[in-house]
Amino acid sequence: MTEAPLIQLEGITKTFGSGAAAFQALKGVDLSITRGEFVAVMGPSGSGKSTTMNILGCLDVPTGGVFRFRGVEVQKLDRDQRSLLRRRYLGFVFQGFNLLARTTALENVELPLLYRGEPKAKRRAAAMRALDQVGLVPWADHTPAELSGGQQQRVAIARALVTEPDVLLADEPTGNLDSERSVEIMQLMQRLNREGITILMVTHEEDMAAYAGTIVRFRDGLVERIERGAMNLAAAGEGAA
Amino acid sequence: MLGTTILLSLREIRRHILRSILTTLGIIIGVAAVVTMVTLGNGVTASVQEEISSLGASNFIVFPVRTTRGTIRPFDDADVRAVGQQIAGVEIAAGNVSATATAFYNGQDWDTRAQGVTNALLDAQSVKMAEGRLFTRDEEEAGKNVCMLGPKVREAIFPQGSSPVGARMRLGGVSCEVIGVTEERGQGGNGADDDDAVYLPLKNVQRRFRGNENLDYFVVKYDPAYSSATVQDALVGLLRERRLLQGEEPNDFNVIDTAQVNQALGAATGALTAMVAVIASISLLVGGIGIMNIMLVSVTERTREIGIRLAIGALAREVRLQFLTEAVVLCALGGLVGIALGFVASIGLAALIDVPYVFDPVINIVSFVFAAGMGIVFGYYPASRASKLDPIDALRHE
Numbered sequence: 001m002t003e004a005p006l007i008q009l010e011g012i013t014k015t016f017g018s019g020a021a022a023f024q025a026l027k028g029v030d031l032s033i034t035r036g037e038f039v040a041v042m043g044p045s046g047s048g049k050s051t052t053m054n055i056l057g058c059l060d061v062p063t064g065g066v067f068r069f070r071g072v073e074v075q076k077l078d079r080d081q082r083s084l085l086r087r088r089y090l091g092f093v094f095q096g097f098n099l100l101a102r103t104t105a106l107e108n109v110e111l112p113l114l115y116r117g118e119p120k121a122k123r124r125a126a127a128m129r130a131l132d133q134v135g136l137v138p139w140a141d142h143t144p145a146e147l148s149g150g151q152q153q154r155v156a157i158a159r160a161l162v163t164e165p166d167v168l169l170a171d172e173p174t175g176n177l178d179s180e181r182s183v184e185i186m187q188l189m190q191r192l193n194r195e196g197i198t199i200l201m202v203t204h205e206e207d208m209a210a211y212a213g214t215i216v217r218f219r220d221g222l223v224e225r226i227e228r229g230a231m232n233l234a235a236a237g238e239g240a241a
Numbered sequence: 242m243l244g245t246t247i248l249l250s251l252r253e254i255r256r257h258i259l260r261s262i263l264t265t266l267g268i269i270i271g272v273a274a275v276v277t278m279v280t281l282g283n284g285v286t287a288s289v290q291e292e293i294s295s296l297g298a299s300n301f302i303v304f305p306v307r308t309t310r311g312t313i314r315p316f317d318d319a320d321v322r323a324v325g326q327q328i329a330g331v332e333i334a335a336g337n338v339s340a341t342a343t344a345f346y347n348g349q350d351w352d353t354r355a356q357g358v359t360n361a362l363l364d365a366q367s368v369k370m371a372e373g374r375l376f377t378r379d380e381e382e383a384g385k386n387v388c389m390l391g392p393k394v395r396e397a398i399f400p401q402g403s404s405p406v407g408a409r410m411r412l413g414g415v416s417c418e419v420i421g422v423t424e425e426r427g428q429g430g431n432g433a434d435d436d437d438a439v440y441l442p443l444k445n446v447q448r449r450f451r452g453n454e455n456l457d458y459f460v461v462k463y464d465p466a467y468s469s470a471t472v473q474d475a476l477v478g479l480l481r482e483r484r485l486l487q488g489e490e491p492n493d494f495n496v497i498d499t500a501q502v503n504q505a506l507g508a509a510t511g512a513l514t515a516m517v518a519v520i521a522s523i524s525l526l527v528g529g530i531g532i533m534n535i536m537l538v539s540v541t542e543r544t545r546e547i548g549i550r551l552a553i554g555a556l557a558r559e560v561r562l563q564f565l566t567e568a569v570v571l572c573a574l575g576g577l578v579g580i581a582l583g584f585v586a587s588i589g590l591a592a593l594i595d596v597p598y599v600f601d602p603v604i605n606i607v608s609f610v611f612a613a614g615m616g617i618v619f620g621y622y623p624a625s626r627a628s629k630l631d632p633i634d635a636l637r638h639e
Contacts, residue, residue, distance in 0.1 A: 059552065059632050080556050087554025098549045098636065102256050112553045114245055159553070 004071065005032035006166065006198055007056060012065035014051050025051040026062070027221040033200070033214075035166070038193040040209035041202045043218030050171070052218065053202050057090060057169045058082040070166070087115055091160025095172035097152040099144040105131065105155045106140040112163045130158040134188060150181030157188065161197075168192065170201040174208055186211040243566075246559075250567040254574070257539075264535040265575030267528025268615065272579025272608045273586055274521035279604040280587035282514025284596035289506050291597075299465045300365060301476060302497040304458035314493055315455035320483060324459070328475045330467030335362035336456035338446050342413035344439055346405075349398035353391070355412055356438045357446025363423075365462040368435065373406040373421025376442055384444025386417040392425045393437040412439050415449050469498055518604075522611075528575070529615035536568050536623035547627050548635025561628035568620020569613055576612030580605050 014026040026048045033039055043049045054060040055067060058074055059082075067074045070089065074082065086092075091112075099108045109127040118126070131137050134154035144152050153173060160168055170189065174182035182205075190211050193199050201212060209215050215227040254261045303324075305313050318336060325334035338357040343350050358368075360375045373389065380387050390405060399405040405419045417439075426435050447454055463472045473496060480494060540547070550560055583605075591598040 054633055057552070080558075083551065083554050083556050085554075086552065090554075092552045094636065098545065098552075100546055100549065103252075111550070114249070115550075115553065115555050115559060117245075 005068075006035045006070065007031070007033040007200075008066075008068040009052075009055075010066040010068075012052070012055065012062045012067060014048075014055065014060070015063045025221055026055075028065070029221075029223055031216060031223055031226075033198065035198055036193070036196060037214055038190065038199045038212045039201065039214045039216055040212035041200065041216050041218065042204060042206075042209055043224070044204075047218035048221040049202050049218040053169060053171060053200065056167075056200055057092060058085050087112065087163070089166040091163060091165040091168045093153070093156050093160050093168065093170040093173045095175040097144070097149070097156045097176070099152055099155055099159075101145070102143055104141050104143055105136060105147065105158075108144070108155055109158045109162050112159060116163065126162050127158070130162040131155075133161055133192070134158045148181075149177050150184055153177060153181070153185055154188065157185070157192075161192065165197070167198045167200060170199065172202055172204070174203070174205070179207075182208060243562075246562055246566045247570060249563060250570045253567055254571060260535065261571060264532060265528075265571055265578070267531040268525065268572050268575030268612050269528075269579040269582060271521065271525030271528040272576050272612050273582035274524050275518055275608045275611075276580055276583025276604055277587045277590060278517040278521045279514055280583070280599065280601055281590055281594070281596065282510065282517060283599040283601050284587075284591050286507060286510040286514065287599050288596045289510055290503065299463055299469065300499045301461040301463070301473060302458055302499065303461060303476070303480070303494060305494045306492075308493045309491075314484065315457075316459060316494070317454045317456060320480065321456065321459045323483060324461060324476060324479060327479055328461075328472065330463045330472045331461055331476075332464055333361045333365045333462040334459060335359050335365055336443060336459040337362055338443060338451060338455065338457045339438070340413075340446060340450035342439070342450065344394055344398055344410060344412050346398040346408065346410040347400075351394055351397040353394050353397075354438045355415075355446050355450050356440045357443040357450070358440050359443050362443075362460060363440070365460045368426065368440075369424040371422045371424045372404060373419070375421065381442050382444070384442045384448055386415055386445065387420045387442065388412065388417040389421040389423055389440040390419060391423055391434075391436040391438040391440070393434070394439055395422050412441070413450065415441075415445070417441065469500055473498065525608075525611065525615065529572070529619040532568055532572060532616065533619035533623060536564065536620055537626070539567075540564065540623050540627045543627075544630060544635045544638040547630050548632050548638065551630070551632035552636060557628040560630075561624045564624035564627045565617065565620045568624065569616035572616030572620075573609070573613040576609040579612065580609060583608075 009029050009031040012026050012029040013024065016023045016025055029048070029052060031052075041049045041053060051060070055062050055074075058069070058077075061075050061082075065075070069085065072085070074085065077085070099105075100111065106124070106127050109130050110123045113123040113126060128137065128140065131140055134157050136151060136154050136158065139147060139151060139155075144155070147155065153176075157168075157173075168189070173189070174185050177185065186208055189199055189201070193213075199212070201208075203209050213229065217224045217227070303316065305315050307313050316336070321334045321336045325331055336357075336359075339354045341352070342355040343352050359381055363375065370389070371392065375389075376387065379385070388410070390399075395405055398410070399408070406421060408419045409416060410419060411417075423435070423440065461472075461476060463469070477492065477496060481492065484493065486492065547560055550563075588598050
């Protein structure tokens with residue numbers, strides 16, 4: 001049973017600047033991710049993991065190589081076409097939560113649906129469903145300032161989920177949280193992954209990476225090692241409990 | 242999509258309510274200034290037109306002028322009679338003469354003018370009586386010692402609360418019986434204050450104040466069904482004939498057409514209104530620049546928000562539309578408040594400077610549309626800057 005990979009990187013290079021000041025952040029990255037994987041991307045700073053995530057998130061384009069997402073060669077798309085890909089198939093979770101200030105949790109979660117032009121009733125229902133998935137229905141009317149860091153990140157996850165994306169991209173999702181909240185968030189991500197969503201997560205904490213089924217290690221602009229089937233059973237057991 | 246965008250921008254404006262108010266203050270004041278200035282200008286025009294119509298809408302005023310030889314040949318009653326009888330379309334021809342005089346009553350005195358008039362002249366110049374009566378035919382033809390008071394004279398020398406009609410007063414060397422008081426009407430056509438005068442029969446003033454049969458000027462009222470030019474040509478022709486002016490000799494008299502004066506004054510007040518409106522729109526322009534300034538600040542301040550929007554899939558044009566809509570909604574709201582403020586200010590100021598309040602729907606609509614248009618003009622650049630941000634940089638922005 002050979003399924004075409006959901007995401008495929010072939011010889012991806014990325015160079016910032018030009019001439020003498022040019023810096024090659026990626027030197028030929030090959031990586032394929034199949035639907036339903038939970039991938040942790042690790043590596044020291046400057047190893048190219050963030051650049052790779054930006055490319056995978058269709059926020060940036062590679063200088064060279066081929067990036068196929070759902071069989072579409074993303075490097076050939078223009079800015080608006082990539083926006084539409086993000087809108088339809090990708091959900092983002094950031095380290096800094098990045099919620100709109102002075103805007104309720106519900107309105108934050110509704111935001112992606114606004115750009116899809118969904119009618120109000122449908123937006124509201126979908127947003128409440130997403131908030132339910134992260135267990136924040138009672139907090140729907142609260143603004144970010146009234147929520148804890150862990151709650152804010154769960155709102156951000158709900159916002160990423162509300163469009164029912166194929167892939168959830170998480171950039172250091174637990175970076176601003178204490179260990180207890182971090183575990184909650186990782187368990188939540190694990191559960192969502194089991195429900196079918198593909199997750200790509202950048203982290204530099206081995207504990208967090210342990211929740212993922214696959215760990216991709218970057219070094220010096222290249223994939224150093226891919227560890228598959230490495231899911232931490234203890235963590236997985238905890239998640240199931 | 243547009244409905245949603247407007248909703249979002251209203252939400253955004255509410256979120257920064259104080260800043261929004263301060264930002265739109267320029268637009269509010271600009272719109273209010275334009276609306277007030279134009280409305281007051283219309284009021285001034287209306288009041289000028291009202292004054293002019295007191296001259297009579299279709300009147301000529303005829304008076305002698307100094308010739309190149311330095312002489313003035315006045316008109317007399319015979320000229321007026323001839324005009325009244327010989328020119329088709331003339332309804333009234335009536336002369337006027339005046340002299341300065343002091344009015345005395347019961348120990349009070351007041352320097353004023355003795356105006357020699359006829360009922361016909363008062364009719365042609367739309368002078369109305371506040372109390373009392375006009376001259377009788379006999380009083381007019383015999384030039385009897387009867388008079389009507391302008392309201393200022395009455396106020397100056399007669400006690401308040403009782404009617405002066407029937408009283409005997411002295412005007413210069415003439416003792417006369419007061420038969421009426423005229424209505425207040427402000428400055429008259431010849432520049433003198435019609436309220437500050439004592440009206441006597443024309444013949445009386447000619448005989449007892451001036452000592453001759455001459456007239457200062459006479460008024461010709463014509464049937465509006467006749468063309469003003471035709472009547473004027475006939476009038477000038479007749480007067481040249483009577484004054485024995487030959488071929489190329491210039492007129493030694495002047496004919497003023499009140500309709501033309503009316504038009505000219507209307508044009509002048511119109512131009513004045515346009516000028517103050519232009520000056521007021523400069524403040525509107527400055528307000529627009531204020532909007533651009535704040536929108537640019539807002540784009541910088543909300544860089545992260547823009548990054549979030551772009552990351553979740555907003556298209557460049559959607560981000561542009563959002564910021565553009567915010568600017569337009571802000572300006573349109575400012576326009577509405579400005580119109581309301583202008584409404585209040587123009588009613589207040591119209592009362593203060595004593596001109597009628599004339600509501601002009603056009604200027605209200607135009608200034609509202611103009612304000613909203615400023616939102617597009619001055620919102621476009623900040624909005625386009627927002628839409629061109631790189632999502633990665635924008636998300637990293639602190």
